[in-house]
Amino acid sequence: MNGRVAAASGRDDGRPSRQINIVLRNQEPPAAGMAAGEPVPAKNQGRSGLFQELSRELDALVGLDNIKELVFEIYALLQVAQMRSEAGLASGGQAYHMVFKGNPGTGKTTVARIVAKLFQRMGVLSKGHLIEVERADLVGEYIGHTAQKTRDLVKKALGGILFIDEAYSLARGGDKDFGKEAIDTLVKSMEDQRSQFVLILAGYSEEIDYFLMSNPGLPSRFPIQVEFPDYTIDQLLQIAELMAKERDYILMPQAILKLKQHLLIEKTESLHAFSNARYVRNSIEKAVRAQAVRLLNQYESTSPGKQELMTLRTEDFKL
């Protein structure tokens, strides 16, 4: 990232419009009275460390350029807020509740975890943990039960992020459904426990849009809305290689080709239900199991060599 930060949504259409340069403070020319080469104050080293850690975590994710820009925009905002506060200027007061729209397996939870850590390290959230819930965790079975369940989960999320997957399902049954009670309780908590937790609503793009449209009080409470696009086949293959590498495996070229052909079919045929990077993860884990069985059968009395232990072959992908 080299100290450069892109503004995520300077345009109304949400597309990146400009690049802003965030020069890390320890890269600045020496301040008056400070000689070149003089050690950087510890506080600034901390900032630089966080920036590098954040860059590393985001760079490890394939694609997601708009999301990476957004995370750095938040980072920049928090840095400047801190500097403004140190300069005695008004800072803070910004709401960070977010909507993550996208199909399954597009990285929403992964990014939410990174954001939680960023907020914790920048002092916005005290703990930086992530509580991931869905409708069944929030909605109860009788009047009053839902409000209690929802309040309990908000309590658990205090100091961190409450991440609601398939959030639109809360509006599934209309006004008579207990989901409505959960939404009302969440809205109240967002006011009562303002700045003590961040709420992220996640789910399929169209359903989330419909959900927000049918609850007019909601959209303005979520100033940050991001799209997680489906991965291209090339990105899915990059993710596959990355996942294999993380586990100390190598994919043979023919195995990559087989996976590619399979992903092409899966992606076009399963449409809505195709679970992107999660599908790839499951395929790799399945191949790892198949390889283990193959190796045990193949090497009855000896042990396979290191290279063989690492290699996933075409026949391991029983797709």
Ligand SMILES: Nc1ncnc2c1ncn2[C@@H]1O[C@H](COP(=O)(O)OP(=O)(O)OP(=O)(O)O)[C@@H](O)[C@H]1O
């Ligand atoms: N861009 C990426 N690069 C590498 N790995 C990724 C990427 N996106 C997702 N993954 C991996 O894919 C898996 C699923 O991702 P994640 O759980 O974040 O998706 P999700 O959008 O939250 O899915 P769901 O909506 O179904 O909960 C995780 O193992 C994650 O690490």
